[in-house]
Amino acid sequence: MDTALIHQQNGGERQNGAVAQAIVPAVAYSFADCDTAIDVVSGKKEGIYYGRYGNSTLRAVEEKMAVLENGEAALGVGSGMAAISIALLAFLKQGDHVIVTKDVYGGTHKFLTNLAPRFGISFSYVDCTNVDHILRAMQSNTKAVYIETPSNPLLTVLDIEAVAKITKHYNIPLIIDNTFMSPYLQRPLDLGADVVVHSATKYLNGHGDVLAGFVVGKAEHIQFMRQSIMGDLGQVLSAWDAFLILRGLKTLGLRVERHCHNAHEIASFLESHPLVEKVFYPGLECHPQYELAQRQMKGMGGIVSFELKGGLEAAKAFMDALQLSMISFSLGDPETLVQHPATMTHFSMSDEEKTAAGITDGLIRLSAGLESVxxxxxxxEQALAVVNQRGGKLLWETV
Ligand SMILES: Cc1ncc(COP(=O)(O)O)c(C=O)c1O
Structure with a gap:
């Protein structure tokens, strides 16, 4: 993996070739003759004919992503949500039903709740920590299972092999959002999943300056997504952004190791703090799927969520008092970022849905950056001390 991150699809030739990938901004591609153009547009021959269906810099990062995730092919698109919606729309049509983990990213939840029903697609949110719940939710028109592990923001870990056994039995695809792990820490296709989706906006690019997504899976599925969804809806990734991801991927391993190290230290620190009610981190023994996480994931990831005593007011006071960490909706960047899921990433959920998903008012999601831990x-610590002294009232005694 470490070598593939650097050398796979690097574009460099052995002698006198550019070591960094070239950026090809061309929208139009020319052909030697009509027959070649006809074969490329019909998909008979591999090639690029118009920028909305891909570009050559993008092809390089797509091929690299396919290798890293151990899939046959990959599709690079303009955001993680583009990747998620393309993957779902590729397998679902009017009248179909999808089973979705109840611990799902807010944008995916919003897409399924607000947009998908307009096209006759129904869904059931299911607690997939117990696979019996998936079996019970199966309907005759269920055409896919969609999960996210570890989940955003509560870091719920799902057993990919166990879920894949069910989807294989029913002969329907298992789609997994692997954003929190990246292929460096988890390769869902090796565990039986059929399709992997990513927000490359996060760890894959890793620098907070690109919005992108990937779908990885079987070549025939990716070809259909490229020709009939991405291209037609116009969700392609630009050559410049593809180049930035190729550059970012070279340091994925180093970055992810540091993110994991910092997150673990932070989680342990928060766990012992009297103002913290609960910490969600798969690397802590108190995590409900600790054993599964150790077995399934190569590292525990860079995201730590925690619940502060004192609810919304305490959460806001804490975040406002931070001086190094930033209030920001993203994750996987070099900077430590915090956000308040109930009012930010998951704001579109109703209060009942938030309660069902365990998103409380005191919950904060922290993306551990690459700074000194x-x-x-x-x-x-200083921000927690500010919360503690709010209004002259000590919530806990400082030692
Ligand atoms: C787990 C997960 N999946 C998907 C997305 C959506 O990605 P994007 O913002 O690139 O569309 C996010 C964004 O935060 C995410 O956290």
Whole structure:
């Protein structure tokens, strides 16, 4: 993996070739003759004919992503939500039903709740930590199962092999959002999944300056998604953004190891803090799927969520008091970022849906950055001290 991240589809030739990938901004591609053009547009021959269906820089990162996820092919698109919606729309049509983990990213929840029903697609949110619930939710028109593991924001870990056994039995695709792990820490296709989706906006690019997504899976599925969904809806990724991801991927391993290390230290620190009610991190023994996480994931990831005592007011006071960490909706960046799921990433959920999903008012999601972990923890500690002294009332006694 470490070598593939650097060398796979690097574009460099052995001698006198550019070591970095070229950026090809061309929208139009020319052909030697009509027959070649006809074969490329019909898909008989591999090639690029118009920028809305791909570009050559994008092809390089798509091929790299396919290798990293151990899939036959990959599709690079303009955002993680484009990847998610394309993957779902590829397998669902009017009258179909999809089973979705109840612990799902807010944007995916919003797409399924608001948009998909307009096209006659129904869904059931299911607690997939117990696979019996998936079996019970199966309907005659269920055409896919969609999960996210670990989940955003509560880091619920699902048993990919166990879910895949069910989808294989029913002969329907299992789609997995692998954003929180990246292929560096988890390869769902090796565990029986059929399709992997990513928000490449996060760890894959890793620098907070590209919005992108990937779908990885079987070549025939990817071809259909490219020709009949991405191209027609106009969701392609630009050559410049594809180049930035190729560049970012070279350091994915180093970055992810540091993110994991920092997150683990932060989670342990928060776990012992008197103002913290609960910490959600798969690397802590108190996590409900600790054993599964150790078995399934190569590392525990860079996201830590935690619930502060004192609800919304305490959460806001804490976030406002941070001096190094930033209030921001994204994750997987070099900077430590915090956000409040109930009012930010999951704002579109109703109060009942939030309660059912365990998104409380005191919950904060932290994306551990690449800074010195001592500096991050000092920042968290001073912000917790500010919360503690709010209104002159001590919630806990400082030692
Ligand atoms: C797990 C997960 N999947 C998908 C997305 C959507 O990605 P994008 O913002 O690139 O559309 C996000 C965004 O935060 C996410 O956290």
């Amino acid at each position: 001592q500096d991050i923890m000092a920042d968290l």
